Amino acid sequence: MTPTESVTFYDQHPFDWAPADDSTEMKSVVSPLLAEFINKLDENSLVLDIGCGPGRVLGFLARRRIRCIGLDRSRVSLGLAIQRYSRPGVVGDNLHLPFLEGAADAIISDGVIHHTEDPFAAFTENFRILKPGGQMYLAVYKPSGRYPALYRFPGGFIRWALNHSWARPLVTLLFQVPYFLVHFVRSKGKRTWPGARNLFYDYFVTPRVAFLPRQLVEEWCAQRQGRILQYDENRGQNVHSFIVAKEPAEEQIRLNKMDAKNLAEEVRRNA
Template sequence: MQATAGRRAVPTNHDEHRQNVREAYAQVAKANNEGKSSGCATSCCGTSDDSAINTLISTRLGYSQADLAMAPAGADMGLGCGNPKAIAALKPGETVVDLGSGGGFDCFLAVREVGSSGHVIGVDMTPDMVSKARANAVKGQYGNVEFRFGEIEHLPIADGVADVVISNCVINLSPNKPQVFRDAFRVLKPGGRLAISDVVATVELPEEMRNDAGLIAGCMGNASLIEDLEEMMRDAGFEQIRIQPKGESKEFIKDWAPGQNVTDFVVSATIEAVKQGSCCGGCC
């Protein structure tokens, strides 16, 4: 989808920021359900209303044709900037939490990895996306995946539940990234790991880019510098932090906002970290 609308003013507070993002992705979910154009002001992380285009987008992000064939029709909306499953190394029996699960695409792929003994929980703040994901789960007859409505800064999940937290091009949308990482740390078990694909800034974003609500909803205007993300994650308690920019991602990111030279400032990256385990009187 190309950028078709003019620039909009940046939100003045966290709630306004979230509402702008929520409205943009509600349009995407509704349009995808109805087979219509979403009218999204920017690319919304590369989404399209055409299933063939979404297939092309997803294969460019690192998904295989086998991945795309596994998920229910309509789950892949071309959203994202990478393939978190590729770095998550999921194992049978694990519990996975997906931050910003959208239509459920990455959750359904994770279910295949963790098997019937595992469990996958998707969290999204857009009611239309949660409804769509739940319908897709019914369509695909998935019994060990669930979708919860909530903000990724305040996950509706108990402490120490997850073996792995994944996310695909969502944390950069948050107005409070440090809190996202703190809550991800909270829900992980000791020894649990973070496996994320997201957009990061390679240089400081110009003010006009940071103040464009359309670019924020499109996964670009709110991107953080790599060193800032590393500091947020360390402060949250994570160790073994590794952020690897993917230069090849500029080939698809440039299509998100044609003519705006966004790839001079942002790139997709894989983000990994670990919540170190702890021993207690021989329990390890």
């Protein structure tokens, strides 16, 4: 899968299902840990929402009058975000962020890096642009729960069928219609067909998904001198979330010195 194909996917199916002006529903779709993270932010913080999509979280930040910038690889998604919430935005790639090192007080990465070609590189880029002492909210797909199996099947069949014009009506009839009805009932009539279709595509058709265990994220944090402050398993949900702090500059220098000392000792031992 090339980056261009992935752009096309979220351009055609932005992660957009809730009416932008429905604040009750917006609140209910921001996880409790993210809501807590946002509520603790200083008004003067600069928050970068990397992979902001059509701005679900930017809207939440905008209501709190927090300075924020959205970035997304999908021009269509970003366009929706800017139009709705009048916040600045950049079309860009999480793997090569167009921001200076230490530019952000806080980073939000909600359901994004697991869609990139290299989740660790995306994580590292987020960390690079976070200022020492800053914090990142990170939500990624977890390997437990039913979603990994559902993405394989029926997801595998759905992706196959959508590539064959004669089989597409089967997807609509067998999967999309029931999916819409369930969501329509659960949302008490709020879910529209286009909204449910976008969710359906994000769930079953999105071309690239990685399931990232907690231990792996912990290892990444250790490698990048990050410290996990909070973890939420989000029982019953597809993603788990982390709040990670980037060690302050002095602590980084200390850790780098320790790394250098350990390395020197290892070299001596092996000599």
